[in-house]
Amino acid sequence: MLIRNAEIDFIHAAARRVDVRIAGGRIAELAAAGSLPPRVDEAVLDAGGAALLPGLHDHHLHLAALAVALDSLPCGPPQVTTAAALAEALQARAATTAEHEWIRGIGYHESVAGEIDRIWLDRVVPRHPVRIQQRSGRLWIVNSAALALLLADAAPPPGLAYRAGRILDADDWLRGRSPSSRGFPSLARVGRLLAAHGITGVTETTAHNDLAQYRHFVAARAAGELAQDVLVMGDASLDALTDTANAADTTMETGIGVRRGPLKLHLHEHALPDFDVTVAAIARSHAAGRAVAAHCVTLAELVFALGVLEAAGAHPGDRIEHAAIAPPEVLPLLRARGVTVVSQPNFIFERGDTYLREVPAADRPWLYRLRGLLDAGIPLAGGVDAPFGQVDPWAAMQAAVERRSRHGAVLGAVEALAPEAALALFLAPLAAPGAAPRRIEVGATADLCLLDRPWAAARGNLAAVRVAATLKLGRLIHAAAENRTEAYLRPCDNPQS
Template sequence: MLIRDATVFGIGDTDVRWTHRHITECGRGLRPLPGEDDIDARGGWLLPGLHDHHVHLRALAAQEGSVRLGPPQIHTATEFATRLRQADADLPPQGWIRGVGYHESVAGDLDRAGLDRILPNRPIRIQHRSGALWILNSRACDLLGVHDCALPGVERDPAGYATGRLWRMDSWLGGRIGAPAPDPTAIAARAAALGITGFTDATPGLGQDDIDAFADSVASGRIPQRLHCMAPPAVLDPGTERFSLGPTKILLDDHTLPSLDEFTARLRELHEGGKSAAVHCVTRVQLVLTMAALDSAGVRAGDRIEHGAIVPAEAMAWLTEHAIPVITQPHFLVERAAQYAAEVPDADRPDLWRLGSLIAAGVGVAAGTDAPFGGPNPWPVVRAAIGRDSDSPTTEAISTRAALALFFGRPERPQLARTIAPGQLADLTLLATPPGEFTDALDTELVAATIVDGRPVYLAG
């Protein structure tokens, strides 16, 4: 296949040809061969395919049938209660309400009792915007046996009774409810239309059945993109094309932090088993603990920091020296501006969602949407990174090319950008606009074609 008359990112050529999965020729004035399909780019910008380096596909797919219960859709306790009652009226008698996106700014620290006052008879489960917490009403707690669950994630009041708040218990909750895995077809199709050619799924604790189901979705074409899944050491790679296993996700929460010795031992065990670590770090103490543990355990190629929401200036030299990349979400400065204005201490503001300073210090940086806990569209991420969003001016802004490159990284080494050159995989994103115009284009009109493994998975109009 051939793309003609494009502005090819990073090189002066205008035409790119590939055979099967790999690019075979880049140049000017290339003409279609007999029987060869071709796309006239009309001057559009041809990029290495966009890879979302941190996303939660099952949660994103499950959101399709969920009720939005937080900003920007819901802002007050009255709106929250009204939306729940509307959902109750729309459901059959035995159905569950699954809410997403909740934040304390709406109705405070919600618990079982608060939900019971709104809907006592319908089972309800609501996920916090952070993804770390589920909140259940009493009906849901009774159906699931929450009160008898001995897992440490079950929050309890001083009398030992479950409050309905479950911390980091996604797998347990999903298993108890027994809901079928959501179909990823629709979200993958929308991602293709946005130019996404690959995902790194960062869901923690996936088991073999989960991995096999993801691989089957890739093999069947329900997910036409490449998929790189974080997974525990015991999980086996199904050997499916366009599917691969990545590092093991490690979640850190400030109120349950392991000791340095415990964390070091865990990292050492992962490394000795041939696995790298992807460590969730959203606070200063989480990052400092991770640095200290990696100093003790040693760094393995592929180790990475997820989010890096707070990176103190003194940490940047360490990240550079140890070649540890940070997988960031610059769009959170826009999406969560009100929350950060109210909650982030003044002392932490200079270190919040660093980007330009990380790159200037030589730290490897890549981006992920963190959907559904952030918006799934990569283009607002790019615009936030270049400081084009008027609601979020930032001294951490980077150039347009550097912002796009946040999505060019290799799945297994996100800090290493893929290129358009002979021998490279034909994963490509063709924009409908030339370089100088893309930041002003509507997202729905931006992408002209998305190519994965040499095959068009999206063609506009």
């Protein structure tokens, strides 16, 4: 393929217009725009001066959960904001669903209708089995029909508040007990959605990923359901995997596109694990060549994570996921531990109004910090935490720039980033989040994202950016509808044209 008249290097230096030749899945040649004549039978993509950048990497999301969420009913903001709207949405879904089939809702937040329970759901949907996931991902609320099916041949889990039908931290028990959580979902729709946003690599951060889940990701990648490279976090069972890929080969194109990632510690402040047991688990994974990633959305969780990491000893690639509250006194500790922070700036936009109501005023300046972390010398990368956050990385970048909530409130204005720095959060190698952004240069892997406008136009409103084309190893995996024409991407039959 030949990409003509593309704008590159707008992050690192003065932007320049180039022609880009791709061969063998890599960038084979760069030259001034208009200077590379097409070869016979070479596909030509006219960029028209639009920005071309390396394919984005989302460093924190949940693939299988996202696949299921795409077929689930939104039950919280912004789609649903009142109790009446939630009842209407559930009843509308019930009207088109057979009585024996489950209704699965996601994204519920108490701002909609308070702490709804089994009795509330029974009034709204009495006959269909219903399960609704709270926005945190930890709590499920079920109605009586669902509860009867779940308990038909099993003892209740410890996290079940029976009368309320509220099931907390019992995903392992729920998994396989309802049709909506059985088996491994197809990732084809997820792959297309990610490609449409210019994403060519992701880090799968689900704590309960085990060897079976890992093999499912391998199979999905091999079957072509998912074009993106995948770094898979998970539990201690992944320690047993032999990671044969060259550590420097962060593109993974020489293998199956799936690699073992860090041990995931999903910490909960109300029930922190035993300190010494956690240190031993970290040490075992470190000895197996794995880094550790700790989920920390409260200050207590962050302090605990830093303590166990200090006791276990440093390992390259150790990470803190979220660091949702990081006051100044923890920044020297983060730097001393050598960890990378993977943040979700989209939550400032998506949840900022809720934070203003629920987070103590003293903690609000330290929510999802960005500039403060970079200024302290702490490596920083970005992810959207889909499906618990919206999939669009461009909206996340704009949130990093503006630091505004959905209703316009500014949270932590001093943490804002320039558009180029916001983009860089999604350009580091999967295996090295927080490292220098990948560049378009000869020899680099042809994982590319072509925007619909030059960077000067894009940087003014990153949320408005649309991706014109996404390439993985030089192969087109997404083209915007208006560009799916023979004139836009065609084999060249006249090399001199």
